[in-house]
Amino acid sequence: MTLRIRTIARMTGIREATLRAWERRYGFPRPLRSEGNNYRVYSREEVDAVRCVARLIQEEGLSVSEAIAQVKTEPPREQPEAERLSERFWSSVGALEGDEVTRVLDDAQTVMEVEAYCDCFLLPLLREMGVRLDVAREHLASSLIRQRLRQVYDTLPPTPAGPRALLACPAGDHHEGGLLVLGIHLKRKGWRVTMLGADTPAAALQGACVQVRPDVVALSFVRARAPEEFASVLEDALRACAPFPVVVGGLGAREHLRAIFSLGAQYAESSEELVAIWNQVRNAQNRP
Numbered sequence: 001m002t003l004r005i006r007t008i009a010r011m012t013g014i015r016e017a018t019l020r021a022w023e024r025r026y027g028f029p030r031p032l033r034s035e036g037n038n039y040r041v042y043s044r045e046e047v048d049a050v051r052c053v054a055r056l057i058q059e060e061g062l063s064v065s066e067a068i069a070q071v072k073t074e075p076p077r078e079q080p081e082a083e084r085l086s087e088r089f090w091s092s093v094g095a096l097e098g099d100e101v102t103r104v105l106d107d108a109q110t111v112m113e114v115e116a117y118c119d120c121f122l123l124p125l126l127r128e129m130g131v132r133l134d135v136a137r138e139h140l141a142s143s144l145i146r147q148r149l150r151q152v153y154d155t156l157p158p159t160p161a162g163p164r165a166l167l168a169c170p171a172g173d174h175h176e177g178g179l180l181v182l183g184i185h186l187k188r189k190g191w192r193v194t195m196l197g198a199d200t201p202a203a204a205l206q207g208a209c210v211q212v213r214p215d216v217v218a219l220s221f222v223r224a225r226a227p228e229e230f231a232s233v234l235e236d237a238l239r240a241c242a243p244f245p246v247v248v249g250g251l252g253a254r255e256h257l258r259a260i261f262s263l264g265a266q267y268a269e270s271s272e273e274l275v276a277i278w279n280q281v282r283n284a285q286n287r288p
Contacts, residue, residue, distance in 0.1 A: 003047065005031070005040045010095030012050045019050070028053075028068045051087070081111055082121055089125060093133065093141045101141065105148050114152060114188070118181045122149060126177045127251075142177070149180040153195070156187040163278065166214035166244075168196035168205060170233050175222040178250055182218060185271035206240035216278045217241045218268075221252035230256045234263055245281050247274050 009016045022028055029050055031040040042050075049071050056067035085108045092100035108121050122145050129138045165186050167179050176198040183193045194212050196204065209217065219237055221230070230252075238246055246265045253260060253267065260267050268274040 003042050003044075005042065007095065007097060007100075008042050008047055008050065010097065011047065011091040011100075012054055013094075014050060014054055022064065022068065026065065026068045028072065048084075051091070082108075085121065086125065089141075090132065093137050096137065096140060098140060098144065101144050105144065109148070109152075114184065118149065118152065118184055123177065123181055126175075142175075146177055146180070149177055149184070153180050153183050153187070156184065159187065159190050159192050162190045162192055163215040164192040164194065164212060165274075166194045166196065166205075166208055166212055166217045166241075167220070168200035168208075168217070169198045169220050169222070170237050171199060171201045172233065173221060173223050173250075173252070174198045176220070178222065179218075179220040182220070182249070182271055182274070186274075189271065189275065202236040202240040205237055209241050209244055214244055216274065216281075217244050217246045218274060219246060219248050219265075220250040221248060221256075222250045223252050225252060225256075227256060227259065231259045231263065234259065234265065238263060238265060245278070247277055249274070 003011075005016050005019060008014075009019060019029065023031070029042060029046040031042050031046065033040065052071050053064075053067045056062045056070060057064060060067075062070065085104055088104045088107075089101060092104055105122075109117055112121060126142060126145055129141055133141060165183075167183050167186075169176050169179055179195070179197070183195050186193050194208065194214065196208060205217070217237075219234075221233075225233065234248065234256075247268045248260050248265050249268050257267055266277045268277055
């Protein structure tokens with residue numbers, strides 16, 4: 001795949017005029033010419049080399065000529081695959097190149113196992129967005145990642161038997177990425193999963209519990225809340241889900257552990273912990 005100079009400028013932060021000047025003066029980078037219209041087009045390797053030059057200038061204080069000479073004599077080190085893909089992701093998002101972001105997600109999905117793709121690639125990207133991106137870029141990136149997680153979730157075959165989990169984000173919580181990852185893990189463990197998703201009011205939780213009768217309800221809190229608000233939202237959810245056990249997780253729940261336990265819920269950091277809690281509840285119910 002080749003890319004035009006305008007796209008490369010947006011992805012690397014190096015202006016088009018600067019790239020042309022480097023080409024004239026140093027013979028770097030070395031673009032190809034597209035057939036017919038003779039536009040400059042760049043390979044993926046040339047893009048990585050330009051990024052490396054920019055990093056040497058900004059982080060190590062080299063001059064342009066020194067940085068280019070070093071990259072020419074010492075090609076960029078081979079990055080771990082996940083690190084390289086993450087760099088491509090952030091560059092593409094920064095340039096608002098949605099098609100390129102989609103290609104990065106495709107490439108990562110091709111080379112990674114499902115759980116590594118979700119846990120070690122997509123989730124860390126979601127967690128970093130709030131501090132790395134402005135609103136427009138965060139919307140672009142988060143929507144594409146949520147779409148990808150939903151796609152992975154939907155393509156997993158349903159399980160005809162097995163324990164049932166009801167998954168939801170409580171009212172006011174719109175970030176369902178972690179919830180989708182939990183659903184993926186549980187489906188792969190043989191659970192039947194009902195996914196209600198983001199911003200689920202207590203009344204909807206109650207209706208779903210009556211119909212589904214889940215073995216466990218998992219609530220994902222991501223948004224930061226004051227203690228009073230958190231307790232109020234959780235109390236409403238617990239009343240709606242009674243008598244079914246409720247397990248709470250997510251970044252927005254970690255600082256409220258005392259409230260979670262005092263209100264009668266459980267806390268889990270992972271699908272393994274949720275399954276362990278469910279087993280404890282089941283064993284306690286089966287004791288004579």
